[in-house]
Amino acid sequence: MKNKNNLLHNLSKTILLSIGKTKLNYQVHEPIISKSAETHLLRCIKSNYVSSVGEYLKKFENKLKDITGSKYVVLTNSGTAALFISLKQLEVEKCEVLTPSMTFAATSNAIVYNDAIPHYIDSMKSNPCIDVDKLALYLSEVCTMKKNFCYNKVSKRRIKALIVVHAFGYTAEMTKLIKLCNKYNIKILEDAAGALGSYYKNKHVGTFSDFGILSFNGNKIVTTGMGGAILMKRYKDYKVVKHLISTARLEHAYETEHDRVGYNLRMSNINAALGYSQLLSFKSTLKKKKILCEKYISNIQEIELCNFIIENNFSKQNNWVNNVIIKDKYINMRNDIFNYLHSKGIKCRAAWKPQHLLKMNLNYPKMKTDNCVKLWKSIISLPSSYI
Numbered sequence: 226m227k228n229k230n231n232l233l234h235n236l237s238k239t240i241l242l243s244i245g246k247t248k249l250n251y252q253v254h255e256p257i258i259s260k261s262a263e264t265h266l267l268r269c270i271k272s273n274y275v276s277s278v279g280e281y282l283k284k285f286e287n288k289l290k291d292i293t294g295s296k297y298v299v300l301t302n303s304g305t306a307a308l309f310i311s312l313k314q315l316e317v318e319k320c321e322v323l324t325p326s327m328t329f330a331a332t333s334n335a336i337v338y339n340d341a342i343p344h345y346i347d348s349m350k351s352n353p354c355i356d357v358d359k360l361a362l363y364l365s366e367v368c369t370m371k372k373n374f375c376y377n378k379v380s381k382r383r384i385k386a387l388i389v390v391h392a393f394g395y396t397a398e399m400t401k402l403i404k405l406c407n408k409y410n411i412k413i414l415e416d417a418a419g420a421l422g423s424y425y426k427n428k429h430v431g432t433f434s435d436f437g438i439l440s441f442n443g444n445k446i447v448t449t450g451m452g453g454a455i456l457m458k459r460y461k462d463y464k465v466v467k468h469l470i471s472t473a474r475l476e477h478a479y480e481t482e483h484d485r486v487g488y489n490l491r492m493s494n495i496n497a498a499l500g501y502s503q504l505l506s507f508k509s510t511l512k513k514k515k516i517l518c519e520k521y522i523s524n525i526q527e528i529e530l531c532n533f534i535i536e537n538n539f540s541k542q543n544n545w546v547n548n549v550i551i552k553d554k555y556i557n558m559r560n561d562i563f564n565y566l567h568s569k570g571i572k573c574r575a576a577w578k579p580q581h582l583l584k585m586n587l588n589y590p591k592m593k594t595d596n597c598v599k600l601w602k603s604i605i606s607l608p609s610s611y612i
Protein backbone atom coordinates (compact mmCIF):
# COMPACT_ATOMS: atom_id res chain seq x y z
CA MET A 226 0.00 0.00 0.00
CA LYS A 227 2.82 2.33 0.95
CA ASN A 228 4.46 1.51 -2.34
CA LYS A 229 1.26 2.34 -4.22
CA ASN A 230 0.94 5.67 -2.41
CA ASN A 231 4.58 6.44 -3.15
CA LEU A 232 4.06 5.77 -6.85
CA LEU A 233 1.04 8.06 -6.96
CA HIS A 234 2.76 10.75 -4.93
CA ASN A 235 5.83 10.67 -7.19
CA LEU A 236 3.71 11.03 -10.33
CA SER A 237 1.78 14.01 -8.98
CA LYS A 238 5.01 15.62 -7.72
CA THR A 239 6.61 15.16 -11.15
CA ILE A 240 3.65 16.71 -12.96
CA LEU A 241 3.61 19.74 -10.67
CA LEU A 242 7.39 20.09 -10.98
CA SER A 243 7.12 20.02 -14.79
CA ILE A 244 4.31 22.56 -15.07
CA GLY A 245 5.90 24.66 -12.34
CA LYS A 246 2.56 25.32 -10.66
CA THR A 247 0.78 24.23 -7.58
CA LYS A 248 -2.51 25.94 -8.34
CA LEU A 249 -5.59 23.75 -8.04
CA ASN A 250 -7.85 22.64 -10.89
CA TYR A 251 -5.11 22.52 -13.47
CA GLN A 252 -6.89 21.49 -16.70
CA VAL A 253 -5.35 19.57 -19.63
CA HIS A 254 -5.46 22.64 -21.82
CA GLU A 255 -6.54 26.17 -21.08
CA PRO A 256 -7.02 28.99 -23.60
CA ILE A 257 -3.88 31.11 -24.07
CA ILE A 258 -5.42 34.57 -24.30
CA SER A 259 -2.97 37.43 -24.54
CA LYS A 260 -3.44 41.14 -23.78
CA SER A 261 -3.68 41.81 -27.51
CA ALA A 262 -6.95 39.84 -27.66
CA GLU A 263 -8.69 42.74 -25.91
CA THR A 264 -7.34 45.24 -28.45
CA HIS A 265 -8.47 43.18 -31.44
CA LEU A 266 -11.84 42.24 -29.98
CA LEU A 267 -12.56 45.86 -29.12
CA ARG A 268 -11.53 46.98 -32.59
CA CYS A 269 -13.84 44.34 -34.04
CA ILE A 270 -16.78 45.43 -31.88
CA LYS A 271 -16.19 49.11 -32.63
CA SER A 272 -16.14 48.37 -36.36
CA ASN A 273 -19.69 47.03 -35.98
CA TYR A 274 -18.71 44.03 -38.12
CA VAL A 275 -19.46 41.32 -35.61
CA SER A 276 -20.98 38.67 -37.82
CA SER A 277 -20.00 36.78 -40.99
CA VAL A 278 -18.00 39.60 -42.67
CA GLY A 279 -15.17 41.79 -41.43
CA GLU A 280 -11.43 42.37 -41.59
CA TYR A 281 -10.48 39.71 -39.02
CA LEU A 282 -11.86 36.85 -41.09
CA LYS A 283 -9.38 37.64 -43.87
CA LYS A 284 -6.55 38.35 -41.41
CA PHE A 285 -7.08 35.08 -39.57
CA GLU A 286 -7.39 33.16 -42.83
CA ASN A 287 -4.16 34.68 -44.20
CA LYS A 288 -2.23 33.88 -41.01
CA LEU A 289 -3.44 30.29 -41.21
CA LYS A 290 -2.24 30.12 -44.80
CA ASP A 291 1.21 31.36 -43.68
CA ILE A 292 1.46 28.80 -40.89
CA THR A 293 0.10 25.79 -42.77
CA GLY A 294 1.18 26.61 -46.31
CA SER A 295 -2.34 25.68 -47.44
CA LYS A 296 -3.36 27.21 -50.74
CA TYR A 297 -7.01 27.67 -49.75
CA VAL A 298 -8.58 28.09 -46.31
CA VAL A 299 -12.27 28.33 -45.43
CA LEU A 300 -13.21 29.28 -41.87
CA THR A 301 -16.11 27.48 -40.20
CA ASN A 302 -17.94 27.70 -36.88
CA SER A 303 -16.47 24.38 -35.63
CA GLY A 304 -14.11 21.56 -36.51
CA THR A 305 -17.15 19.30 -36.72
CA ALA A 306 -18.70 21.55 -39.38
CA ALA A 307 -15.39 21.48 -41.28
CA LEU A 308 -15.42 17.66 -41.23
CA PHE A 309 -19.07 17.52 -42.29
CA ILE A 310 -18.62 19.81 -45.29
CA SER A 311 -15.32 18.22 -46.41
CA LEU A 312 -16.98 14.79 -46.46
CA LYS A 313 -19.95 16.25 -48.33
CA GLN A 314 -17.61 17.57 -50.99
CA LEU A 315 -15.98 14.11 -51.16
CA GLU A 316 -19.48 12.71 -51.91
CA VAL A 317 -19.26 9.80 -49.50
CA GLU A 318 -23.02 9.18 -49.22
CA LYS A 319 -23.88 5.44 -48.92
CA CYS A 320 -20.16 4.59 -48.99
CA GLU A 321 -17.89 3.43 -46.18
CA VAL A 322 -15.37 5.84 -44.71
CA LEU A 323 -12.40 4.38 -42.84
CA THR A 324 -11.66 6.19 -39.59
CA PRO A 325 -9.54 5.45 -36.54
CA SER A 326 -11.70 4.26 -33.68
CA MET A 327 -9.38 6.26 -31.41
CA THR A 328 -10.74 9.73 -32.15
CA PHE A 329 -13.20 12.28 -30.82
CA ALA A 330 -16.86 11.49 -31.58
CA ALA A 331 -17.06 14.38 -34.09
CA THR A 332 -14.92 12.48 -36.63
CA SER A 333 -17.24 9.51 -36.71
CA ASN A 334 -20.41 11.61 -36.37
CA ALA A 335 -19.53 13.67 -39.44
CA ILE A 336 -19.51 10.45 -41.48
CA VAL A 337 -22.97 9.54 -40.23
CA TYR A 338 -24.31 13.08 -40.89
CA ASN A 339 -23.38 12.43 -44.54
CA ASP A 340 -25.43 9.24 -44.65
CA ALA A 341 -22.21 7.25 -44.97
CA ILE A 342 -20.91 4.34 -42.87
CA PRO A 343 -17.94 4.63 -40.48
CA HIS A 344 -15.56 1.68 -40.75
CA TYR A 345 -13.26 1.62 -37.74
CA ILE A 346 -9.53 0.92 -37.90
CA ASP A 347 -6.84 0.50 -35.26
CA SER A 348 -4.09 2.68 -33.80
CA MET A 349 -0.45 1.86 -33.24
CA LYS A 350 0.48 0.14 -29.98
CA SER A 351 2.19 3.13 -28.44
CA ASN A 352 0.70 6.06 -30.35
CA PRO A 353 -2.96 6.90 -31.05
CA CYS A 354 -2.41 7.48 -34.80
CA ILE A 355 -3.29 4.84 -37.43
CA ASP A 356 -1.27 1.60 -37.53
CA VAL A 357 -0.55 1.68 -41.27
CA ASP A 358 0.94 -1.81 -41.55
CA LYS A 359 -2.08 -3.31 -39.82
CA LEU A 360 -4.38 -1.31 -42.10
CA ALA A 361 -2.52 -2.48 -45.22
CA LEU A 362 -2.91 -6.12 -44.20
CA TYR A 363 -6.58 -5.61 -43.36
CA LEU A 364 -7.38 -3.91 -46.68
CA SER A 365 -5.67 -6.72 -48.56
CA GLU A 366 -8.07 -9.16 -46.84
CA VAL A 367 -11.32 -7.19 -46.80
CA CYS A 368 -11.23 -5.26 -50.09
CA THR A 369 -11.81 -6.09 -53.70
CA MET A 370 -11.23 -3.72 -56.64
CA LYS A 371 -13.87 -3.32 -59.35
CA LYS A 372 -13.35 -0.84 -62.20
CA ASN A 373 -10.67 0.86 -60.12
CA PHE A 374 -13.01 1.36 -57.12
CA CYS A 375 -12.46 -0.29 -53.76
CA TYR A 376 -15.29 -2.38 -52.25
CA ASN A 377 -15.77 -4.08 -48.91
CA LYS A 378 -16.12 -7.79 -49.83
CA VAL A 379 -18.51 -8.40 -46.94
CA SER A 380 -20.86 -5.40 -47.07
CA LYS A 381 -20.41 -4.90 -50.86
CA ARG A 382 -20.27 -1.16 -50.25
CA ARG A 383 -17.67 1.10 -51.76
CA ILE A 384 -14.86 2.22 -49.43
CA LYS A 385 -14.42 5.75 -50.68
CA ALA A 386 -12.43 7.68 -48.11
CA LEU A 387 -10.13 7.47 -45.12
CA ILE A 388 -10.03 10.06 -42.34
CA VAL A 389 -6.49 10.35 -41.02
CA VAL A 390 -6.55 11.77 -37.49
CA HIS A 391 -3.40 13.52 -36.29
CA ALA A 392 -4.45 12.68 -32.74
CA PHE A 393 -3.43 15.12 -29.97
CA GLY A 394 -1.10 16.86 -32.45
CA TYR A 395 0.97 13.69 -33.15
CA THR A 396 1.49 13.22 -36.86
CA ALA A 397 0.20 10.15 -38.70
CA GLU A 398 2.53 8.41 -41.16
CA MET A 399 1.42 10.31 -44.26
CA THR A 400 3.91 8.91 -46.78
CA LYS A 401 2.80 5.33 -46.15
CA LEU A 402 -0.89 6.27 -45.92
CA ILE A 403 -0.89 8.15 -49.22
CA LYS A 404 0.79 5.20 -50.95
CA LEU A 405 -1.72 2.77 -49.50
CA CYS A 406 -4.73 4.92 -50.40
CA ASN A 407 -3.46 5.44 -53.95
CA LYS A 408 -3.29 1.66 -54.34
CA TYR A 409 -6.98 1.31 -53.39
CA ASN A 410 -8.21 4.59 -54.88
CA ILE A 411 -9.34 5.82 -51.46
CA LYS A 412 -9.53 9.59 -50.85
CA ILE A 413 -7.92 11.05 -47.73
CA LEU A 414 -9.36 13.70 -45.42
CA GLU A 415 -6.97 14.77 -42.65
CA ASP A 416 -8.50 15.52 -39.27
CA ALA A 417 -5.86 17.85 -37.85
CA ALA A 418 -8.33 19.27 -35.30
CA GLY A 419 -5.68 19.46 -32.57
CA ALA A 420 -2.63 19.68 -34.78
CA LEU A 421 -2.15 23.33 -35.74
CA GLY A 422 1.64 23.78 -35.68
CA SER A 423 2.45 20.08 -36.27
CA TYR A 424 4.63 19.19 -39.24
CA TYR A 425 5.32 15.84 -40.86
CA LYS A 426 8.60 15.85 -42.80
CA ASN A 427 8.53 19.67 -42.72
CA LYS A 428 5.05 19.94 -44.25
CA HIS A 429 2.10 21.03 -42.14
CA VAL A 430 -0.37 18.26 -41.40
CA GLY A 431 -3.77 18.72 -43.02
CA THR A 432 -2.13 19.80 -46.28
CA PHE A 433 -1.13 16.39 -47.69
CA SER A 434 -4.54 15.63 -49.15
CA ASP A 435 -7.30 17.54 -50.92
CA PHE A 436 -8.98 18.28 -47.58
CA GLY A 437 -7.69 18.85 -44.07
CA ILE A 438 -9.50 20.33 -41.09
CA LEU A 439 -8.55 22.26 -37.94
CA SER A 440 -10.50 22.99 -34.76
CA PHE A 441 -10.34 26.16 -32.68
CA ASN A 442 -12.47 24.89 -29.82
CA GLY A 443 -11.67 26.26 -26.34
CA ASN A 444 -9.28 23.44 -25.45
CA LYS A 445 -7.13 23.75 -28.59
CA ILE A 446 -3.68 25.32 -28.98
CA VAL A 447 -5.39 28.32 -30.62
CA THR A 448 -9.02 29.04 -29.85
CA THR A 449 -11.62 31.26 -31.46
CA GLY A 450 -14.08 30.27 -28.70
CA MET A 451 -15.57 27.78 -31.10
CA GLY A 452 -14.44 27.45 -34.69
CA GLY A 453 -12.72 25.47 -37.36
CA ALA A 454 -11.11 25.64 -40.77
CA ILE A 455 -10.91 23.59 -43.95
CA LEU A 456 -7.54 23.46 -45.73
CA MET A 457 -7.77 22.74 -49.46
CA LYS A 458 -5.52 22.37 -52.47
CA ARG A 459 -7.98 22.98 -55.30
CA TYR A 460 -9.77 26.19 -56.23
CA LYS A 461 -12.87 24.29 -57.37
CA ASP A 462 -13.27 22.69 -53.91
CA TYR A 463 -12.67 26.04 -52.24
CA LYS A 464 -15.42 27.70 -54.30
CA VAL A 465 -18.02 25.00 -53.60
CA VAL A 466 -17.18 24.70 -49.90
CA LYS A 467 -17.28 28.46 -49.35
CA HIS A 468 -20.66 28.62 -51.12
CA LEU A 469 -22.09 25.63 -49.22
CA ILE A 470 -21.24 26.99 -45.76
CA SER A 471 -22.69 30.42 -46.67
CA THR A 472 -26.28 29.17 -47.24
CA ALA A 473 -25.49 28.72 -50.96
CA ARG A 474 -26.46 32.34 -51.43
CA LEU A 475 -25.72 34.01 -54.75
CA GLU A 476 -24.10 37.41 -54.73
CA HIS A 477 -26.47 40.21 -55.58
CA ALA A 478 -26.76 43.83 -54.45
CA TYR A 479 -30.33 43.48 -53.18
CA GLU A 480 -31.94 40.13 -54.14
CA THR A 481 -31.81 37.05 -51.90
CA GLU A 482 -31.21 34.09 -54.14
CA HIS A 483 -29.88 30.60 -53.35
CA ASP A 484 -29.04 27.87 -55.86
CA ARG A 485 -29.15 24.81 -53.58
CA VAL A 486 -29.79 23.80 -50.00
CA GLY A 487 -26.83 25.33 -48.20
CA TYR A 488 -25.71 25.53 -44.58
CA ASN A 489 -24.85 28.38 -42.26
CA LEU A 490 -21.52 27.18 -40.87
CA ARG A 491 -19.42 30.34 -41.16
CA MET A 492 -17.11 31.76 -38.54
CA SER A 493 -17.92 35.22 -37.19
CA ASN A 494 -15.56 38.20 -37.30
CA ILE A 495 -15.50 38.29 -33.47
CA ASN A 496 -14.32 34.68 -33.31
CA ALA A 497 -11.71 35.38 -35.97
CA ALA A 498 -10.43 38.43 -34.02
CA LEU A 499 -9.88 36.24 -30.95
CA GLY A 500 -8.05 33.61 -33.01
CA TYR A 501 -6.00 36.18 -34.90
CA SER A 502 -4.63 37.70 -31.69
CA GLN A 503 -3.27 34.26 -30.71
CA LEU A 504 -1.70 33.64 -34.10
CA LEU A 505 0.38 36.80 -33.69
CA SER A 506 2.29 35.03 -30.90
CA PHE A 507 1.92 31.48 -32.19
CA LYS A 508 5.66 30.92 -32.67
CA SER A 509 6.29 31.78 -29.05
CA THR A 510 3.39 29.52 -28.00
CA LEU A 511 5.00 26.61 -29.84
CA LYS A 512 8.37 27.34 -28.21
CA LYS A 513 6.88 27.45 -24.71
CA LYS A 514 4.95 24.25 -25.33
CA LYS A 515 8.10 22.53 -26.51
CA ILE A 516 9.89 23.58 -23.33
CA LEU A 517 7.07 22.12 -21.22
CA CYS A 518 7.19 18.89 -23.23
CA GLU A 519 10.96 18.62 -22.72
CA LYS A 520 10.53 19.12 -18.97
CA TYR A 521 7.96 16.32 -18.90
CA ILE A 522 10.24 14.03 -20.91
CA SER A 523 13.20 14.52 -18.61
CA ASN A 524 11.17 14.32 -15.38
CA ILE A 525 8.92 11.43 -16.32
CA GLN A 526 11.89 9.22 -17.19
CA GLU A 527 12.29 8.79 -13.42
CA ILE A 528 8.69 7.68 -13.00
CA GLU A 529 7.93 4.02 -12.42
CA LEU A 530 4.22 4.07 -13.32
CA CYS A 531 4.22 5.19 -16.94
CA ASN A 532 6.07 6.05 -20.15
CA PHE A 533 5.84 9.35 -21.99
CA ILE A 534 4.60 9.26 -25.62
CA ILE A 535 7.52 10.64 -27.64
CA GLU A 536 7.09 12.17 -31.10
CA ASN A 537 8.24 10.22 -34.17
CA ASN A 538 11.61 11.25 -35.56
CA PHE A 539 10.01 12.29 -38.87
CA SER A 540 7.68 14.80 -37.24
CA LYS A 541 7.74 18.08 -35.40
CA GLN A 542 4.64 18.14 -33.29
CA ASN A 543 2.92 21.10 -31.65
CA ASN A 544 3.02 19.51 -28.16
CA TRP A 545 -0.61 20.52 -27.70
CA VAL A 546 -1.33 17.72 -25.23
CA ASN A 547 1.34 15.68 -23.44
CA ASN A 548 0.37 12.07 -22.77
CA VAL A 549 1.75 9.16 -20.81
CA ILE A 550 0.92 5.47 -21.10
CA ILE A 551 0.52 3.49 -17.89
CA LYS A 552 2.88 0.49 -17.90
CA ASP A 553 1.20 -2.92 -18.27
CA LYS A 554 2.04 -4.05 -14.75
CA TYR A 555 0.28 -1.02 -13.26
CA ILE A 556 -2.77 -0.96 -15.50
CA ASN A 557 -5.05 -2.10 -12.66
CA MET A 558 -4.15 1.17 -10.89
CA ARG A 559 -5.71 3.27 -13.70
CA ASN A 560 -8.67 4.60 -11.71
CA ASP A 561 -6.56 5.14 -8.60
CA ILE A 562 -4.16 7.25 -10.66
CA PHE A 563 -6.95 9.43 -12.08
CA ASN A 564 -8.64 9.79 -8.70
CA TYR A 565 -5.40 10.63 -6.91
CA LEU A 566 -4.31 13.23 -9.47
CA HIS A 567 -7.77 14.82 -9.48
CA SER A 568 -7.73 14.98 -5.68
CA LYS A 569 -4.50 17.00 -6.04
CA GLY A 570 -6.17 19.44 -8.48
CA ILE A 571 -4.48 17.88 -11.53
CA LYS A 572 -7.44 17.40 -13.86
CA CYS A 573 -5.79 14.91 -16.19
CA ARG A 574 -8.04 13.01 -18.59
CA ALA A 575 -8.38 9.62 -20.21
CA ALA A 576 -8.04 9.28 -23.99
CA TRP A 577 -11.23 9.20 -26.09
CA LYS A 578 -13.34 6.10 -25.62
CA PRO A 579 -12.93 4.18 -28.90
CA GLN A 580 -15.78 4.96 -31.27
CA HIS A 581 -16.63 1.33 -31.97
CA LEU A 582 -17.48 0.87 -28.28
CA LEU A 583 -20.04 3.69 -28.18
CA LYS A 584 -23.59 2.39 -28.24
CA MET A 585 -24.68 4.24 -31.38
CA ASN A 586 -21.75 2.76 -33.33
CA LEU A 587 -21.87 -0.89 -32.31
CA ASN A 588 -23.13 -2.17 -35.66
CA TYR A 589 -20.62 -0.47 -37.94
CA PRO A 590 -17.84 -2.51 -39.58
CA LYS A 591 -14.45 -2.61 -37.89
CA MET A 592 -11.10 -4.34 -37.91
CA LYS A 593 -9.65 -5.93 -34.78
CA THR A 594 -9.09 -2.87 -32.65
CA ASP A 595 -7.13 -4.21 -29.69
CA ASN A 596 -4.41 -1.52 -29.76
CA CYS A 597 -6.81 1.38 -29.45
CA VAL A 598 -8.79 -0.29 -26.66
CA LYS A 599 -5.56 -0.80 -24.75
CA LEU A 600 -4.50 2.80 -25.38
CA TRP A 601 -7.85 4.07 -24.13
CA LYS A 602 -7.31 2.17 -20.90
CA SER A 603 -3.73 3.32 -20.46
CA ILE A 604 -3.33 6.88 -21.78
CA ILE A 605 -3.34 9.79 -19.33
CA SER A 606 -3.47 13.27 -20.88
CA LEU A 607 -1.46 15.59 -18.65
CA PRO A 608 -1.92 19.30 -17.96
CA SER A 609 -0.27 20.86 -20.98
CA SER A 610 -0.80 24.61 -21.00
CA TYR A 611 2.07 26.72 -19.82
CA ILE A 612 0.13 29.58 -18.25
Ligand SMILES: Cc1ncc(COP(=O)(O)O)c(C=O)c1O
Nearest residue numbers: 303304305329331418440441442
Ligand atom coordinates in the same frame (compact mmCIF):
# COMPACT_ATOMS: atom_id res chain seq x y z
C1 LIG B 1 -9.88 14.70 -33.43
C2 LIG B 1 -10.98 15.73 -33.40
N1 LIG B 1 -11.76 15.87 -34.49
C3 LIG B 1 -12.74 16.78 -34.51
C4 LIG B 1 -13.01 17.60 -33.44
C5 LIG B 1 -14.17 18.54 -33.50
O1 LIG B 1 -13.83 19.87 -33.39
P1 LIG B 1 -14.87 20.93 -32.78
O2 LIG B 1 -14.96 20.68 -31.31
O3 LIG B 1 -14.26 22.25 -33.12
O4 LIG B 1 -16.17 20.71 -33.46
C6 LIG B 1 -12.22 17.49 -32.30
C7 LIG B 1 -12.48 18.37 -31.15
O5 LIG B 1 -11.96 18.25 -30.09
C8 LIG B 1 -11.18 16.53 -32.26
O6 LIG B 1 -10.40 16.37 -31.19
